[in-house]
Structure formats: C-alpha cells, structure tokens
Amino acid sequence: MTEAAAPIADPRTPQRPIVVTLGDPSGIGPEIVAKAWDLRDREGLPPFFAVGDCASIAAVWSGPVRTIADPADAMSVFEHALPCLHVDDAAEAVPGRPTLDGARCAFQSLEIATGLTRQESARALVTAPVSKAQLSQVGFTYPGQTEFVAERCGVSRGNVVMMLAGPAMRVVPLTIHVPLRAVPDALTVALIKMRAHATARGLHRLFGIPTPRLAMAGLNPHAGEDGLLGQEEVETIIPALDELRAEGLDILGPLAADTLFTPRARERYDAILCCYHDQALIPLKTLNFDDGVNITLGLPIVRTSPDHGTAFDIAGQGHAHPGAMIAAIRMAHQADISRRAYGVPA
16 A cells, blocks of 8 residues: 655644544443543544543543533543543443443434534544444434434435555445345446545545555456356456546456455555455454554545444453554544645545
C-alpha cells in the first residue's frame, strides 16, 4: 500500500473532540474505551469522549471518569479523566450478561453520537461493538450500525461502503452478510463499479492517496481460469473492470485470491475489492486482528469502528485488548485531518 500524503494540519491540536460510543454496556466496549484513554499519551491519541452508560465503565475499570453535559467540555477534561456523556441505562450493566435495557442504551447512545457528529459538536464518530441480536429486540431494524449511521446522514445504504483497514492491508467486501450461494447473483457489474468508485474516492479523501491503486479478487479458484472454473469472471467481473479502466480507475484483476494477499502482491495496490465477506475478512483478521478498523466510506462524516464484536465471554475479566479501539480512534483522527486538508467532504 502507498503511504498517505502528509496532512496539511497539526494533528496534535484538534479544535473539537472525537465521540466514541460505549456499545453494549455488557460487552467489552466500556473496557477498551477506558484502556484507550489510559494509553492516550503513549499512543498519541487526540481528545475524545464516551457516550453511553458511564456506570458500565466503573464496573470494569478503576480509573477516573468525569461526566460531562457538553461535548466541548471534553477538551479540558480529557487530560485528567475520561469524559463521558451519560445515557441512562435504567438498570445495572453486568459484564458478560447482555440485557434489553443495555441494548436500548446502546441504541440511544448511537443515535446521540451520530447526531453530535452530524451537527459538528464532534469531529468524528467511533462506534464500539453492539449485539445485533439484542438490538433487534428493541426496535433496531438495521443490518448493522453502518446502515443506521448512513440513514441518519441521509445517505442510501447502497451508497456506503465498508472498508476494513489495518497496517498490512485494506479490503472491501463487495457483498457482506449474504449466504455464500447467493454471492454470484449479487455480484453485478453495477455493484462492482459503484463499490470501486466509492473506494477510490474514500482512499483519496480519507487517506490522502491522490491516485489510488485497486485490485479485484476473482470469485472462483484461479480467477476462473478463463471460464474453465466458472463464468462469473468472464461474464461479470472482467466487463466491470474494463469499464472502470475506461473511466480512469487504476484497477488490476480479476486476480486469484490464493496469491492476492501475499506481502509482495500487496505492494502493488492500496485496497483490494473482494467478492464476499470471508474472502476479505479472513486475511485482514489473520494479519491485523488486534488493530483492524472498519471505516465507512461515502458518508458526510468520518465513522470508524474496531473490527471485532462484543466478546461477552471475556467482558469484565480485564482481558480485552484495546488495540483495535486505539486504531479506530487514530484512523478517525487522521481521516478527519485528511478530508479537511484536501478540502472535500467524506
């Protein structure tokens, strides 16, 4: 991957804080947010504040927490305590024991944090993990937090792109939560082109890469072997890539997925478009499990999230690793600087 151009701003002097939701109060969100604050100086993190049930932090961490009423207060509080905008859970959060009250709190926290970012009280949004199963029982009708944030930003679900990024690679799954047998039909020329253009724009605006280099994975073994092992490459992927190149995109492919992710191969491109969920996430999580970040492209705001779940099984035990949360806060900070330096919206 090429390095992003240097931002035209001082990254250590932000004017507004980043907002971080605590996610499900019974998951590891409160712990990893608190640990990120604890490591703020070592990691060079910008000021941020939490939104959620502040008591859920005290349940898993003994450090200083300061309740705030206004996001602006976080700037002065941050050096001395973790600022937290409290959302009443109406019940005690027990680590590892998710409840519907906790899901309602997570839902409300996401709503508040998204609104604060939209109105520019916060300069970027970072979302901690939530339980989709719990949220579905309290009126949350979205596939995930990405779709909720997109709707609140006035953006169609089809126009946002989920990119998973880490130090080793950036990947974009073209299809996400669909059965594997449904992938060939879902993979259309229009979908490939839309995701490719959105990825290129995101790499430019949020990562400061002026001319992004993309690669496209094949769906079938050996990228179909010219139709011998499947027709999807011949009938769908190659025509889409031909059109994208004619429109000015630098994109390679379709390439065989078994060699696409090797270190030498990754030097040739800045992001990899993958045909389905696991084709993208298995290599990303293998190489960057502790610092992988989910960043949403195509929004008018910057939104990131650690690339892992609630981990109810280890919540409250002190074992949760904050690496991905730290990486998500850092990436949100850098993406906000990049988009403002380049004078373009996210």
